[in-house]
Amino acid sequence: MTLPLLVACMAGTAPPKHSFSIGYGQDDLFFIPDALQTTADAFFTPAPSRIPAGPPAAGGLAVDIDKDTLSPNSGTPYQTEQSRQLRVGARLEQPLGGNFALGVGAALTYGKSRYLLPEGAGILTDPITIRFASQGVELDTGLIWRKQHSRRVSSRYEMGVGGSLTRTRTRxxxxxxxxxxxxxxxxxFIYTDVxxxxxxxxxxxxxVQLRTRLKAYPHIGLSLQTSLSTAF
Incomplete structure (x- = not known):
């Protein structure tokens, strides 16, 4: 990821610029399928201390929760009650001339999401709440096009690639x-950022920046995040 930046720095006409940012917006969704499947597997073969109270039949395979439960095509009705992420990042940008620049960024993320299954899942018809709490790190590099419309208003468009690593607690x-x-x-992932x-x-x-980032995760799907951030 850093090789294109190093090449650009050698050929650039201006010194690189660095910035730090704090952002708040929607949680990333890429971790949900694996986190749900891990939790479902833990429930199907629970440790003795985690066997839930109630009839033994309620703890079997009839609980219809897996990696696809919260997918767009899920057959289980669900509602998104909360989806929030706090993001602290650092970025280095190398001007390439004109309105273009090459950027490399790193961010620490903390997310919380909550979903409600109002009709339950499988034979369990009581409402079910699924909560996620995640901490992660994200790296990305991309080509940036920026335009200053006036002294107080600017816009930017960015395309690039990156990677996410997240540890998620699911309940x-x-x-x-x-x-x-x-x-x-x-x-x-591959991303576009406006x-x-x-x-x-x-x-x-x-x-202050209002940003919308669309990520395409191979074999997982799309994740759309809108956030409000400030850089200093």
Whole structure:
């Protein structure tokens, strides 16, 4: 990932620029299938201390929760009640001339999501709540096109590749279920990023960016994130 940046730095006409950012927006969704499957497997073969209260039949394979339960094509009705991610990042950009630049970034993420299955799953018809809490790191590199529309408004468009590594704690609760498991997921992605920047009159104050990033994870699917961030 760093090789293209090094080449650009050698040929660039301006020194690289660095920035730090804090952002808040929607959680990434790539980790959900693996995290759900890991938790379902833990429930189907639970440790003695994790066997839920209630009839033994409720703890068997009839609980219809797996990696596809929260997918767009799921046959199980569900509602998204919460999807939030806090993101702290650092970025290095090398101007390439004109409105173009090459960027390399790294970010630490902390996400929380909550989903409700109002009709339950399988033979369990009581509402089921699925919670995710994740901590991760993300690396990316891409080509950036930026335009300054006025002193206070700018826009940017970015395309590139990256990778995510996340450790996720999943908990499934209902009247008869109390299941928790932890899993680690990693995946590469291709992304496009569109942003609108608002800049204050004073150069000493940080600007604000509204950004939308669409990630395509091979063999997993798409993840769309909209966030509000400030850089300094």
């Amino acid at each position: 499934i609760d209902s009247a008869l279920l109390d299941v928790e498991a932890t899993a680690t997921q990693s995946a590469g 942003g609108l920047g608002l800049h204050p009159k004073s150069d000493s104050l940080p600007g």
